[in-house]
Amino acid sequence: SLKVVLITGCSSGIGLSLAVRLASDPEKNYKVYATMRNLEKKQRLLESVKGLHKETLDILQMDVTDPLSIQRARDRVQEGQVDILVCNAGVGLMGPLEVQGPEEMRRVMEVNLFGTLQTLQAFLPDMKSRREGHVLVTGSNGGLHGLPFNEVYCASKFAVEGACESLAILLQQFNIHVSLIECGPVNTDFLINLQKTEPGDSSLDALDPLTLCLYQRFLMHCGMAFQNAAQDTEDIVKVFLDAIRSPEPAFRYYTNGTAPPLVKLKNTKVDGLEYIREMGKHTFLQSNPGHLCLL
Ligand code: NAD
Numbered sequence: 001s002l003k004v005v006l007i008t009g010c011s012s013g014i015g016l017s018l019a020v021r022l023a024s025d026p027e028k029n030y031k032v033y034a035t036m037r038n039l040e041k042k043q044r045l046l047e048s049v050k051g052l053h054k055e056t057l058d059i060l061q062m063d064v065t066d067p068l069s070i071q072r073a074r075d076r077v078q079e080g081q082v083d084i085l086v087c088n089a090g091v092g093l094m095g096p097l098e099v100q101g102p103e104e105m106r107r108v109m110e111v112n113l114f115g116t117l118q119t120l121q122a123f124l125p126d127m128k129s130r131r132e133g134h135v136l137v138t139g140s141n142g143g144l145h146g147l148p149f150n151e152v153y154c155a156s157k158f159a160v161e162g163a164c165e166s167l168a169i170l171l172q173q174f175n176i177h178v179s180l181i182e183c184g185p186v187n188t189d190f191l192i193n194l195q196k197t198e199p200g201d202s203s204l205d206a207l208d209p210l211t212l213c214l215y216q217r218f219l220m221h222c223g224m225a226f227q228n229a230a231q232d233t234e235d236i237v238k239v240f241l242d243a244i245r246s247p248e249p250a251f252r253y254y255t256n257g258t259a260p261p262l263v264k265l266k267n268t269k270v271d272g273l274e275y276i277r278e279m280g281k282h283t284f285l286q287s288n289p290g291h292l293c294l295l
Pocket of ligand 1: 014015064188
């Protein structure tokens with residue numbers, strides 16, 4: 001039977017690809033509500049579905065930081081119910097903690113954490129009353145382990161993990177499944193869209209030289225990690241599809257097929273230090289052993 005899917009953050013990246021795939025499903029199993037904060041950005045999505053899918057795709061305005069906008073989108077779902085909710089909207093923030101402004105830090109929490117929670121608040125009551133539903137959340141390796149120069153982003157994504165795990169315990173009593181789709185680096189606009197302190201930025205002038213050097217090494221490491229390991233959105237969409245089609249969906253899916261190696265380390269060596277040391281070596285040494293920060 002037809003499943004109604006609502007996805008947040010569909011103007012680009014993972015949300016866009018997932019919306020396109022589900023709306024062009026050969027079996028026409030899905031009615032997709034692709035939502036985005038700014039409808040002026042809907043062109044890319046429309047071009048990707050090539051205008052062929054009028055009956056399986058609807059585009060709605062929804063800013064996850066605005067509860068009224070979430071309610072309005074919910075009330076425009078013609079079927080009157082959402083079977084599959086995908087909380088995907090998210091933003092990044094990268095740079096030394098000391099230079100982050102309060103507004104930028106709050107914005108990351110507003111979108112990634114409160115945006116996800118507010119979306120859930122709007123759609124859970126109906127799923128609960130029907131004793132049916134599937135919530136999927138785009139998770140991140142940054143929600144599973146810390147990453148230097150990503151303190152606020154990781155805090156927001158760790159928080160999402162905690163919220164989802166807590167909810168899943170309750171929601172199993174309602175036959176509602178919760179699935180986190182844990183992504184490593186993905187080729188999207190995420191890196192372009194994220195707020196990043198650029199090396200020449202004047203906010204870095206007051207920063208101590210060791211942090212600055214380590215930040216530059218981190219950026220190099222990041223660039224290499226992305227080049228070597230980034231997945232395409234199609235790979236991520238396959239994992240979403242697996243989860244969506246499963247009669248007993250898992251709580252966590254890893255888009256690389258397995259948990260990141262350092263997560264295993266973190267979970268087996270419970271004093272926490274081993275992970276911190278290894279991640280430090282991995283980030284600051286392995287990528288470029290010739291140039292150390294000997295300050
Ligand atoms: P992206 O920047 O292309 O997509 C994020 C989308 O969220 C954008 O379309 C953006 O407009 C939207 N968004 C931002 N603020 C919003 C708001 N207030 N209301 C509604 N929508 C809003 O990047 P992406 O990689 O497709 O990101 C999707 C999700 O994947 C994010 O939650 C991100 O944290 C997660 N993720 C991405 C990567 C990666 O490397 N790209 C890795 C791990 C996790």
